[in-house]
Amino acid sequence: GIQVEQSPPDLILQEGANSTLRCNFSDSVNNLQWFHQNPWGQLINLFYIPSGTKQNGRLSATTVATERYSLLYISSSQTTDSGVYFCAVVSTSYGKLTFGQGTILTVHP
Amino acid sequence: GAVVSQHPSWVICKSGTSVKIECRSLDFQATTMFWYRQFPKQSLMLMATSNEGSKATYEQGVEKDKFLINHASLTLSTLTVTSAHPEDSSFYICSATLRAGYGYTFGSGTRLTVV
Numbered sequence: 001g002i003q004v005e006q007s008p009p010d011l012i013l014q015e016g017a018n019s020t021l022r023c024n025f026s027d028s029v030n031n032l033q034w035f036h037q038n039p040w041g042q043l044i045n046l047f048y049i050p051s052g053t054k055q056n057g058r059l060s061a062t063t064v065a066t067e068r069y070s071l072l073y074i075s076s077s078q079t080t081d082s083g084v085y086f087c088a089v090v091s092t093s094y095g096k097l098t099f100g101q102g103t104i105l106t107v108h109p
Numbered sequence: 110g111a112v113v114s115q116h117p118s119w120v121i122c123k124s125g126t127s128v129k130i131e132c133r134s135l136d137f138q139a140t141t142m143f144w145y146r147q148f149p150k151q152s153l154m155l156m157a158t159s160n161e162g163s164k165a166t167y168e169q170g171v172e173k174d175k176f177l178i179n180h181a182s183l184t185l186s187t188l189t190v191t192s193a194h195p196e197d198s199s200f201y202i203c204s205a206t207l208r209a210g211y212g213y214t215f216g217s218g219t220r221l222t223v224v
Contacts, residue, residue, distance in 0.1 A: 030210075031210075031212070031213075033212050033213065035215075040217075041147075041200050041202070041217070041218040041220065042215075042217050042218065043153075043202065043215040043218075045212055045213075045214065045215075048211070048212035086152065086153070088153075088213075096143070096155055096158065097143065097155070097204070097213050098155070099152045099153045099154075100152065101151075101152045102152055
């Protein structure tokens with residue numbers, strides 16, 4: 001099946017800092033999503049972004065499908081941004097959503 | 110649109126008993142729903158694909174007799190953990206998509222503790 005690798009595995013920031021999370025995948029995809037999992041386990045969809053660039057407030061994401069990677073940018077981080085960020089993809093050959101291992105983000109005040 | 114509701118949010122059961130978890134699509138019809146399991150500090154792993162009106166398809170290594178899935182309507186899928194044991198304690202979460210080319214929406218998850 002498709003391999004989804006996220007980096008870094010852990011990230012610690014001071015409030016106000018910017019960060020970039022990366023997601024590499026091993027096959028062509030027709031669906032890529034970024035999720036934030038809050039402390040209660042709820043998965044919040046941040047972006048549906050199989051290609052191109054999107055922005056939503058302090059968050060933005062870019063997927064370069066031809067080079068098989070996606071980036072999630074968090075600007076002016078806040079303590080409420082803490083949690084686990086997952087990248088998940090649906091490959092063209094395996095039509096089910098597959099998750100990366102996640103990036104654990106901790107933002108200190 | 111594309112809201113998925115999951116109940117219960119948490120459940121504690123005794124070893125050997127069965128537990129049923131419900132997943133509903135509230136504002137759309139879902140011919141296919143997906144069940145994931147997440148152990149502490151790990152990622153989400155797909156357990157099975159629930160197909161309305163037909164048998165579920167299970168991922169390799171998932172015991173179909175332990176994890177019974179029923180998708181009797183276009184808005185409801187249920188996961189029953191039969192004869193639960195402490196090693197079945199985990200976070201179970203369902204998802205569905207409105208249509209092809211649309212993202213996946215997840216329920217709020219169910220934290221199962223077997224004592």
